[in-house]
Amino acid sequence: MGQATRKLRTEVTESERIAALKPNSNEWKRVSVKYRPKFERLLKIWENANESQSITIINGNRVCFDKEFLIGGGSYGTEVYIGLGSDGIERAIKRLPKRLCDHLGKNERDILNSRNATESPRIVKYWFYDDTSNRDFCYLILNLYERNLEDYIREEGDKITEFSARVMIRQVLEGLRALHAKNPDRILHRDLKPANILVDVDGNIALSDFGIGLFFREDANTHKTINQCGTSGWIACECIDWDDLYSNELRDPSDAPIQLRWKEESDIQVAGMLGFFILTKGKHPFGPSIHRLEKMYLDNPICLIELSDPVVKDLLSQMLAKDPDKRPRVVQALKHPYFLSLEEQIQFLQAVGNDPKIIEDNCAVSKALDNHCQSQLRYPLLPNNWKSVIDPSDLDTLCRGGRPSKTYVNSQYTHCLRLIRNVLQHPDGKLDQLKKKGQATSLQEYFLKLFPKLPLVLYQFFRRNHELTKRPALKKFFPVMTRAAESDASMDRS
Ligand SMILES: Nc1ncnc2c1ncn2[C@@H]1O[C@H](COP(=O)(O)OP(=O)(O)OP(=O)(O)O)[C@@H](O)[C@H]1O
Ligand SMILES: [Mg+2]
Numbered sequence: 044m045g046q047a048t049r050k051l052r053t054e055v056t057e058s059e060r061i062a063a064l065k066p067n068s069n070e071w072k073r074v075s076v077k078y079r080p081k082f083e084r085l086l087k088i089w090e091n092a093n094e095s096q097s098i099t100i101i102n103g104n105r106v107c108f109d110k111e112f113l114i115g116g117g118s119y120g121t122e123v124y125i126g127l128g129s130d131g132i133e134r135a136i137k138r139l140p141k142r143l144c145d146h147l148g149k150n151e152r153d154i155l156n157s158r159n160a161t162e163s164p165r166i167v168k169y170w171f172y173d174d175t176s177n178r179d180f181c182y183l184i185l186n187l188y189e190r191n192l193e194d195y196i197r198e199e200g201d202k203i204t205e206f207s208a209r210v211m212i213r214q215v216l217e218g219l220r221a222l223h224a225k226n227p228d229r230i231l232h233r234d235l236k237p238a239n240i241l242v243d244v245d246g247n248i249a250l251s252d253f254g255i256g257l258f259f260r261e262d263a264n265t266h267k268t269i270n271q272c273g274t275s276g277w278i279a280c281e282c283i284d285w286d287d288l289y290s291n292e293l294r295d296p297s298d299a300p301i302q303l304r305w306k307e308e309s310d311i312q313v314a315g316m317l318g319f320f321i322l323t324k325g326k327h328p329f330g331p332s333i334h335r336l337e338k339m340y341l342d343n344p345i346c347l348i349e350l351s352d353p354v355v356k357d358l359l360s361q362m363l364a365k366d367p368d369k370r371p372r373v374v375q376a377l378k379h380p381y382f383l384s385l386e387e388q389i390q391f392l393q394a395v396g397n398d399p400k401i402i403e404d405n406c407a408v409s410k411a412l413d414n415h416c417q418s419q420l421r422y423p424l425l426p427n428n429w430k431s432v433i434d435p436s437d438l439d440t441l442c443r444g445g446r447p448s449k450t451y452v453n454s455q456y457t458h459c460l461r462l463i464r465n466v467l468q469h470p471d472g473k474l475d476q477l478k479k480k481g482q483a484t485s486l487q488e489y490f491l492k493l494f495p496k497l498p499l500v501l502y503q504f505f506r507r508n509h510e511l512t513k514r515p516a517l518k519k520f521f522p523v524m525t526r527a528a529e530s531d532a533s534m535d536r537s
Contacts, residue, residue, distance in 0.1 A: 070131035074244055077189050081112055081125050082133065101182050102171040103129040106136045115191065117238075117252070119143040125187060134170065137183040141174065147254035148174065148181045154253040155183075159230050163221030165214055167241055167251035188241035188249060192317070195242040200324035205352070211248055212318040212355075213382055215240065218250035219314055220373045223307045229259040231305055235313040236277035237320060257305070276332060277316060279309035280339050280365050288336065308367035311376065315362030323349060328363055339365070353424060354381045354499050374522045380498040388498040389467065389487040394516040395501055396464030401511065402457050408511065409457045415504040416456035424496040428454035432493050434479045441466050441473060456497070463490050 071086065073079060085107060088094040098105050106112070106126035114135065115123035120143055126136040139148045154160055155169035167185055174181035190198065203211075215235075222230040232250060239252035281304045287294065319328040328344040329335045338345055342365035350356045358379045364370050371379070380388060395401055401408050419425050426432045433441070445465040466473060466486060474486050483489035491497075505512050505521060512521035 071127060072131045072133065075125075075133055075187055075189060076244060078114065078125050078133070078187065081114075082127060085112060085125065085127060101126070101136060101173050101176060102184055104134050104136060104170075104184055105129075108138065119147070126184065128170075133187040135185045135187045137185060138180050139183070141179055141181055144254065145174065145181060148172065148183060150256065151183060151253040154230055154256045154258070155185075157226075157228070157230065157258075159221050159224055159226045159228075160253075162226070163218060164247070165218035165249055166221055167249045185251075186249075188251075189244045190242055191238045192240035192242055192248070192321070193237035195246075196237065196320070196325045199246075203321070203324060207246065208321050209355075209381065211246070211321050213377065214248040215250070215314055215317055215321075216373055216377050218248065219310055220377060222250070222256075223310070223373050229307065231257045231259050231307065232310050233257060233282075233305060234277075235310060235317060237317065240317065259307075276327060276329075276335055277313050279312040279367070280342075281306075281367055282309050283336070283339070285340060304367075306367060307372065308370045311362050311370045311373060312364075312367070314373075314376075315359050315370075318355070318359050318362065319344075319346065319350075322355065328359065342366075353496060354379075357381075357499060357503065378520055378522055380502050383498065385487060385491060388491060389463075391498050391501065391520050392460060392490070393464050393467055394520070396460035396462075398514060398516055400514065402461055402464075404457075408508075409455075411508065412501075412504055413455045413457055415507075416500055419496075419500045419503075424500050425456065425494065429456060429459040429494065430454065434477075437477045437479055440476045443473070444469050444471060456500075459494070459497075466490075 088107060089098055097107050104126040106124050112124045113122055114125055120140040122138045124136045126134040128134055152172040160166040170184040172183055222232055233255050234252055241249045241251045316328055326346055327335060328346050329338040330345050344363045347356055347360055358381045361371050403409055416425055470486055480489055481492060483492055
């Protein structure tokens with residue numbers, strides 16, 4: 044066979060292959076709104092015999108590496124394109140130059156393939172890794188998301204309600220919970236930032252970009268590294284080389300490399316920054332970039348003052364603490380009152396009100412709890428006198444069948460908790476007989492409307508008195524103790 048014939052034969056084979064994979068536009072499962080025009084254009088190119096040569100097929104996914112199909116880019120020459128699977132599913136093809144990021148691609152593949160990642164909807168879904176089909180590039184095939192969090196806040200920020208912000212923050216933490224679980228190995232993300240959080244077409248979140256993620260041995264407390272990872276402004280405090288930042292001198296090359304400490308709590312601090320970013324539609328808790336690092340160094344998240352809800356402010360101030368040991372673990376953060384449903388908040392109040400050791404008149408714990416509640420009146424997280432917000436005849440109704448209302452002589456909140464517990468255990472149609480129940484449709488709602496911040500105040504009390512959180516009824520609200528809580532009971536920063 045002559046050379047020309049052989050060349051022709053190769054071309055025929057290639058076009059036969061492309062023809063065999065020709066898409067049927069009916070098979071295309073349309074999900075993305077933002078990228079729909081790009082997919083339509085991709086199909087057009089595909090159908091046009093002259094242009095279809097520009098299509099590459101990677102593991103059954105058609106992609107065209109042309110600027111018009113580019114949807115994102117990162118450092119080291121990474122480019123992300125839309126791709127359409129032969130199963131009709133819309134995908135993202137992340138193309139990494141082998142020369143610069145072969146190891147990052149393999150690391151990301153291994154993490155995305157781990158049980159921690161594959162079992163969680165809060166981690167970007169991975170399909171395939173290809174480092175053989177092209178000499179210069181490797182490819183990661185991923186589920187397609189609609190935009191990253193930075194773009195989402197820019198484009199859709201106005202639509203974010205308090206409720207949806209809470210859902211998004213919870214989802215970021217659920218992603219971290221999956222990574223930090225021993226399943227069998229923990230994983231540290233180490234590069235959380237708005238551009239590395241993806242948002243799907245329904246507004247749900249997935250953590251992505253695991254190039255510098257790290258498997259974390261079960262028995263290790265800290266992973267030491269000689270490199271500072273992450274992106275400026277989105278690096279945890281303990282992972283910043285402060286000596287270098289505060290020095291105006293050249294580092295001696297013979298100096299031992301610096302040892303930075305990476306741990307799960309480092310991811311938590313950055314998740315706290317992301318929480319603030321979501322709530323404030325794009326701001327950073329440590330302020331504009333020119334002041335940011337200094338405020339971080341000074342342990343002063345100056346912008347938290349912008350948050351009007353003391354509950355989320357409490358959560359974020361814990362997560363942003365400079366000392367990693369004072370930050371909650373992810374499972375604890377998810378049990379913060381900010382995330383508790385109405386039912387769980389009431390269960391928490393009832394668990395406290397039901398515990399004789401805590402609620403018994405004049406015992407040390409009940410005195411401490413009353414003092415703590417008293418100290419919150421200034422803020423004011425609680426009404427001065429809990430009885431003053433209940434109509435006197437309603438108080439009589441609530442007390443029916445229990446101790447008479449006049450025996451609640453003063454403003455002690457332990458009495459209030461006991462009343463809540465008694466009423467919820469013996470509701471006996473009391474809600475219907477209340478004169479001033481407002482819009483409440485249940486006794487639970489009635490009490491939380493009167494004392495919306497009581498769960499937070501109690502939570503803060505138990506955080507300071509962590510021994511009490513080991514009591515059977517309270518354990519489920521305080522799942523794992525932080526190292527700090529074991530060694531330092533003064534972690535409250537609010
Ligand atoms: N699965 C996806 N679906 C939609 N867009 C994506 C997807 N993966 C990445 N992108 C977009 O591409 C951008 C870059 O991707 P990615 O963060 O994975 O690259 P990178 O080079 O590792 O980034 P970095 O600069 O943080 O190192 C993201 O910020 C996002 O906007
Ligand atoms: Mg990135």
